[in-house]
Amino acid sequence: MTKVVIFGNSGSGKSTLAKDLALRGKLAHLDLDTIAWKPVHPPERMSVSESSIFINDFLNDNNNWVIEGCYSDLLEMVIPRADEVIFLNLPISSCIANARSRPWEPHKYESKEAQDANLDMLIDWISHYNSRTDTFSKTAHEKLFDKFHGNKTMYVSNEHRT
Template identity: 65%
Template sequence: MSKVIIFGNSGSGKSTLAKQLAEQSHLSHLDLDTIAWQAVNPPQRTSLSESNRSIQQFISRHDSWVIEGCYTDLLELATPFADEVIFLNLPVNDCISNAKNRPWEPHKYSNKQAQDANLAMLIDWIAQYDVRSDTFSKLAHEKLFEQFVGVKTMFTANQ
């Protein structure tokens, strides 16, 4: 039984690593992007209570899982149930490069063109990681990592 949380900046490789772990270790996979946002334009965050319900339902339905995302407020809801956390603490420039080269994410975008249309905004978002102080920031991720009691791993480069 394994319960893993992966977090870091956008473009750090969270989804890629989570998919690999899920496949190799037969873990159920929850990408927090799928529950963090309402399907409205412009996008709006789902309420914390509604996201918490989704996280708790996922955890209760699966004995072994990997949850990944950049939302410290949501990650904190899952960490009491986790055995391990993995912090992908890559340099911002590596995250930007990864974002530019990421394959189409059909669970987030209707097609690759729609994904690429969002790329300039995403690169700007990634670039602010070190200076933000919100739930998506490096500061918040460092605090989550330091406070976690259990197996902790930090990667500072793509493997």
């Protein structure tokens, strides 16, 4: 069985890597963005207990998977069941460049225009990765990575892409 968890800053390439691994390994793919937020505007985070229902359903329905996101509080639920973790620990400048060039994500935004309207806020948020202390922070991700005792890899660039 293959069970991979990918985490890092927004714009680090989590979704791209997860989609590639899912395709090559025939793995079920869960983007935590799809289960972390209520479908309201302005965005409002779902409670961890609400999100955990979706996570448990996904884990129960799939033996081989890749799960990706920046939510340490949610990732803590799945890492004990993972075979491997990948921490995309890219420089902030690379994450910002990736965010600027990201294709439309229809599972997150109703249009490319709606996605682009959020770009300035996203870039500001990305830029505070190293100084934040929340569940989305570099500090929280480093703790997840350090705590995992299985197969783990840290990438500091997107050069791992094939």
